[in-house]
Amino acid sequence: MTLPEENSGGTAGNGGSHESLDSIIRKLVEGQPYAVLCTQGQGQPYGSLVAYAVTPDLASAVFATPRATRKFRLLSECDRVALLIDNRSRFPGRRGAGL
Numbered sequence: 001m002t003l004p005e006e007n008s009g010g011t012a013g014n015g016g017s018h019e020s021l022d023s024i025i026r027k028l029v030e031g032q033p034y035a036v037l038c039t040q041g042q043g044q045p046y047g048s049l050v051a052y053a054v055t056p057d058l059a060s061a062v063f064a065t066p067r068a069t070r071k072f073r074l075l076s077e078c079d080r081v082a083l084l085i086d087n088r089s090r091f092p093g094r095r096g097a098g099l
Contacts, residue, residue, distance in 0.1 A: 022058055028087055029054050035061070038082040039074040046074060052083070 037048045048071045050063040061083055065071045075081065 025054075025058050028085055031090070032085050032087050036084040036086075037063070037071065038084060039071065040078060040080070041070070041074040046070065047084075 033051055035050055035052050037050045039046045039048070050065070050071075052061050052063040054061050065075075
């Protein structure tokens with residue numbers, strides 16, 4: 001899959017040609033060691049800051065957490081989660097910039 005440069009935050013850097021989705025995701029996670037893991041439990045949302053890594057094929061994000069945490073319990077109870085990776089700090093002074 002490819003995305004036009006204007007949809008990828010203008011960082012393609014390849015003369016306006018299309019960039020693969022894998023390349024865009026790699027740029028997002030590169031240099032962003034933390035993410036917010038969003039879970040839910042008992043009708044309540046929870047956000048947890050995690051240090052994460054992605055597998056080489058980008059199929060999975062991994063992180064460590066002790067079994068005795070609420071995070072582990074919520075992940076065990078419900079596999080519907082979101083992982084928020086924020087890279088806006090790489091673009092100071094640009095509103096809405098990313099990727």
